[in-house]
Amino acid sequence: MTIRNLVVVLGDQLDEDSPAFDGFALDRDLIWMCEAPAESTHVWTHKARIAVFLSAMRHFRGTLEARGWLVEYHATGTHPHATLAEALTATIALLRPEKLIWIEAGEWRLARELEQVAASASQPFEVRVDRYFLCPLADFESWMKGRKQPRLEHFYRWMRQRTGVLMTADGEPEGGQWNYDHDNREHFSANGPGLVPTTQRFEPDAITREVLTQVEARYADHPGSLASFDWPLTREQARVALADFVEHRLAGFGPYQDALWDREPLLWHSRLSAAMNLKLISPREVIDAAIAAFRAKRAPLASVEGFVRQIIGWREYVRGLYWHRMPQYLDDNALGAHEPLPKFYWTGKTEMRCLRITIEDTLAHGYAHHIQRLMVTGLFALLLGVEPRQVHEWYLAVYVDAVEWVELPNTIGMSQHADGGLMGSKPYIASGKYIDKMSNYCNGCRYDPALSMGPNACPFTTLYWDFLARHRERFASHPRLVMQVRNLDRMHPTAIAAIRSEAQELRERLRD
Ligand SMILES: Cc1cc2nc3c(=O)[nH]c(=O)nc-3n(C[C@H](O)[C@H](O)[C@H](O)COP(=O)(O)OP(=O)(O)OC[C@H]3O[C@@H](n4cnc5c(N)ncnc54)[C@H](O)[C@@H]3O)c2cc1C
Numbered sequence: 023m024t025i026r027n028l029v030v031v032l033g034d035q036l037d038e039d040s041p042a043f044d045g046f047a048l049d050r051d052l053i054w055m056c057e058a059p060a061e062s063t064h065v066w067t068h069k070a071r072i073a074v075f076l077s078a079m080r081h082f083r084g085t086l087e088a089r090g091w092l093v094e095y096h097a098t099g100t101h102p103h104a105t106l107a108e109a110l111t112a113t114i115a116l117l118r119p120e121k122l123i124w125i126e127a128g129e130w131r132l133a134r135e136l137e138q139v140a141a142s143a144s145q146p147f148e149v150r151v152d153r154y155f156l157c158p159l160a161d162f163e164s165w166m167k168g169r170k171q172p173r174l175e176h177f178y179r180w181m182r183q184r185t186g187v188l189m190t191a192d193g194e195p196e197g198g199q200w201n202y203d204h205d206n207r208e209h210f211s212a213n214g215p216g217l218v219p220t221t222q223r224f225e226p227d228a229i230t231r232e233v234l235t236q237v238e239a240r241y242a243d244h245p246g247s248l249a250s251f252d253w254p255l256t257r258e259q260a261r262v263a264l265a266d267f268v269e270h271r272l273a274g275f276g277p278y279q280d281a282l283w284d285r286e287p288l289l290w291h292s293r294l295s296a297a298m299n300l301k302l303i304s305p306r307e308v309i310d311a312a313i314a315a316f317r318a319k320r321a322p323l324a325s326v327e328g329f330v331r332q333i334i335g336w337r338e339y340v341r342g343l344y345w346h347r348m349p350q351y352l353d354d355n356a357l358g359a360h361e362p363l364p365k366f367y368w369t370g371k372t373e374m375r376c377l378r379i380t381i382e383d384t385l386a387h388g389y390a391h392h393i394q395r396l397m398v399t400g401l402f403a404l405l406l407g408v409e410p411r412q413v414h415e416w417y418l419a420v421y422v423d424a425v426e427w428v429e430l431p432n433t434i435g436m437s438q439h440a441d442g443g444l445m446g447s448k449p450y451i452a453s454g455k456y457i458d459k460m461s462n463y464c465n466g467c468r469y470d471p472a473l474s475m476g477p478n479a480c481p482f483t484t485l486y487w488d489f490l491a492r493h494r495e496r497f498a499s500h501p502r503l504v505m506q507v508r509n510l511d512r513m514h515p516t517a518i519a520a521i522r523s524e525a526q527e528l529r530e531r532l533r534d
């Protein structure tokens with residue numbers, strides 16, 4: 023049989039309604055999927071991240087085959103190819119399809135690779151625009167035109183207006199305000215969060231159990247554990263996970279978005295990022311469920327608006343910025359940071375309790391919530407001056423939701439300020455006192471968050487002042503950092519010199 027269209031489906035394109043399948047003819051078209059080992063090893067990937075991709079892909083194959091569609095599926099260990107490019111080249115040589123079809127790849131590297139494969143095989147191909155996102159890339163580029171400093175808040179309002187999400191009939195934001203952030207910065211009292219709602223677990227089925235065994239065997243030396251593996255891996259499961267979040271955690275999402283607590287990595291967060299990034303569930307479906315809960319008075323506006331902003335704001339914004347800035351984004355290093363990533367990022371073996379807890383959560387689950395990523399592991403790397411690319415490779419490796427279009431701008435832009443302020447106007451810097459305020463991590467830590475010098479000084483606090491001193495010229499006139507620079511200027515020069523020398527000693531110790 024001559025194949026008319028060979029439809030390539032990548033591991034993060036598991037969308038049952040994908041435009042890749044528009045006009046699919048079961049007697050003439052073939053779907054092609056491949057588990058390429060290089061995708062699990064190009065960064066030192068957490069076992070749970072590998073398992074999420076492989077199991078979700080195998081379940082998706084089953085869904086497509088249940089429609090009667092033909093899927094040529096190359097499972098791990100059943101083909102000799104290391105990369106997607108090699109495997110696809112071999113298939114093209116064998117089948118000689120009339121045309122290749124795929125949806126815009128989520129990663130710049132893969133987008134180039136697929137085009138190169140097609141070009142070297144002189145193979146006609148069609149790249150279809152992804153309907154899954156709420157802001158097509160072409161629209162984002164039009165929005166960017168003429169903007170030197172894109173800002174999330176402007177983009178978010180524009181998205182609200184064009185989608186009508188949380189807008190009244192007269193074009194005003196629901197409740198009269200665009201943003202309820204000031205209601206959403208709570209932290210817990212010394213008694214902690216109280217009873218945190220439990221989360222729907224998804225026990226591994228036979229397909230997943232086989233994947234877990236294979237991952238343990240093939241990727242034994244990779245970081246992370248599979249012991250608590252319970253991720254949603256199909257569209258049905260993603261819908262159950264969404265319903266569970268809306269029912270039990272959405273109402274508390276807003277106030278406790280930024281709060282941190284020992285051994286509570288999830289709190290009121292949704293845990294939907296992996297399912298969304300694999301396209302098991304659409305952003306539209308997710309926000310519609312949250313808005314329905316608001317209309318039914320089951321969740322307050324501040325929580326629902328805060329949640330919606332993450333999805334139609336941040337998520338679409340970082341995707342636009344990624345494609346706008348690539349491939350330069352990978353090499354951005356505006357603050358000239360060149361330290362190696364400390365080894366404890368891969369083990370959690372450090373006396374800094376906040377980092378130990380966050381990294382242990384990450385290794386146990388492949389998950390940590392946003393503030394753990396931004397204001398614990400990200401903040402420490404920023405203050406220490408770790409080379410941004412190494413920070414990026416760690417984040418891409420250790421989270422089950424990590425796909426480059428969302429991870430890279432969050433790491434290089436938001437967390438490391440390495441894009442020089444493209445994504446956010448100022449770096450997210452803070453001393454150990456911020457972590458102390460937002461969490462109970464400092465209780466029982468051998469360091470004191472209030473101290474910047476001496477054997478008990480909190481490394482975050484030492485490095486915070488060192489950061490301000492190192493980058494004083496760059497940030498002295500920044501309106502949102504001026505107070506912090508003024509506080510630095512109030513310090514005696516000998517105190518600053520002593521802090522900087524302790525910071526340098528810390529750097530040298532962490533290089534070993
Ligand atoms: C350094 C760093 C690296 C990150 N890497 C990733 C990544 O690889 N993949 C990823 O999906 N997110 C990443 N994020 C963003 C965010 O931390 C995660 O989306 C979130 O923690 C996922 O957990 P959740 O589903 O419980 O999210 P919730 O807190 O419940 O938020 C709801 C949804 O909003 C979206 N969202 C929230 N914040 C962001 C954001 N800053 N950017 C884009 N979308 C957002 C996600 O889809 C998330 O599922 C990163 C953030 C930082 C600071």
Ligand code: SF4
Nearest residue numbers: 374376454464467480
């Ligand atoms: S004292 Fe410093 S190192 Fe220890 S937990 Fe608090 S912020 Fe982290």
